[in-house]
Amino acid sequence: ELKVEQNPLFLSMQEGKNYTIYCNYSTTSDRLYWYRQDPGKSLESLFVLLSNGAVKQEGRLMASLDTKARLSTLHITAAVHDLSATYFCVLGSNFGNEKLTFGTGTRLTIIP
Amino acid sequence: KAGVTQTPRYLIKTRGQQVTLSCSPISGHRSVSWYQQTPGQGLQFLFEYFSETQRNKGNFPGRFSGRQFSNSRSEMNVSTLELGDSALYLCASSLRPRGETQYFGPGTRLLVL
Numbered sequence: 001e002l003k004v005e006q007n008p009l010f011l012s013m014q015e016g017k018n019y020t021i022y023c024n025y026s027t028t029s030d031r032l033y034w035y036r037q038d039p040g041k042s043l044e045s046l047f048v049l050l051s052n053g054a055v056k057q058e059g060r061l062m063a064s065l066d067t068k069a070r071l072s073t074l075h076i077t078a079a080v081h082d083l084s085a086t087y088f089c090v091l092g093s094n095f096g097n098e099k100l101t102f103g104t105g106t107r108l109t110i111i112p
Numbered sequence: 113k114a115g116v117t118q119t120p121r122y123l124i125k126t127r128g129q130q131v132t133l134s135c136s137p138i139s140g141h142r143s144v145s146w147y148q149q150t151p152g153q154g155l156q157f158l159f160e161y162f163s164e165t166q167r168n169k170g171n172f173p174g175r176f177s178g179r180q181f182s183n184s185r186s187e188m189n190v191s192t193l194e195l196g197d198s199a200l201y202l203c204a205s206s207l208r209p210r211g212e213t214q215y216f217g218p219g220t221r222l223l224v225l
Contacts, residue, residue, distance in 0.1 A: 033213065035216075041218070042202060042216045042217060042218045042219050043202065043204075043216040044216075045213045045214070045215065045216075048213050088155070093168075099145075099157045099160060099168050099170070100145070100147075100157060100204075100214065101157070102147075102154055102155035102156075104154055105154065105155075
């Protein structure tokens with residue numbers, strides 16, 4: 001069974017600090033996504049990572065992928081309040097369809 | 113370009129009833145997937161449709177069904193509702209079934225009493 005595990009599940013951090021969310025997955029996949037969800041809202045696509053060593057950055061967020069270690073990270077630099085949300089690591093399917101498997105999510109709270 | 117739309121946004125039903133949720137994908141997108149989000153189980157895959165064909169189904173009972181129309185719009189139906197079906201139901205669309213980022217709609221929040 002495909003498993004996607006994120007840690008931490010909850011994260012409170014002060015504005016201006018850096019932190020990393022980790023995502024481990026149990027089987028190979030040729031793509032990994034990061035999504036963001038604000039409370040009571042839908043999911044917003046942040047990044048799609050397609051190959052080993054892929055790194056993508058958008059503003060204060062940077063995502064990376066190590067397919068050999070089956071690990072993806074989402075790094076937050078100099079956090080600001082607007083980044084408070086739940087972040088999901090999501091694995092695509094290898095079986096010719098597009099069933100997404102979601103991680104547990106990391107609820108990030110940025111404290112002023 | 114309009115995003116994914118879902119109707120209704122909120123719904124209250126009682127046990128034993130049935131419900132139909134609707135999803136209109138982004139214009140030009142032909143693949144539609146459905147997900148259930150609950151506090152206990154997180155986000156779980158329900159179905160995927162492409163060209164009016166169900167290509168994949170998650171581990172949900174037969175009470176959950178869906179279909180896709182020729183204009184790519186999709187509906188999902190839940191019959192004989194149970195309390196545990198209370199959830200946020202999210203629809204996502206993409207250009208093609210595989211290798212494309214899925215764009216999510218705002219969801220339908222279903223409460224079963």
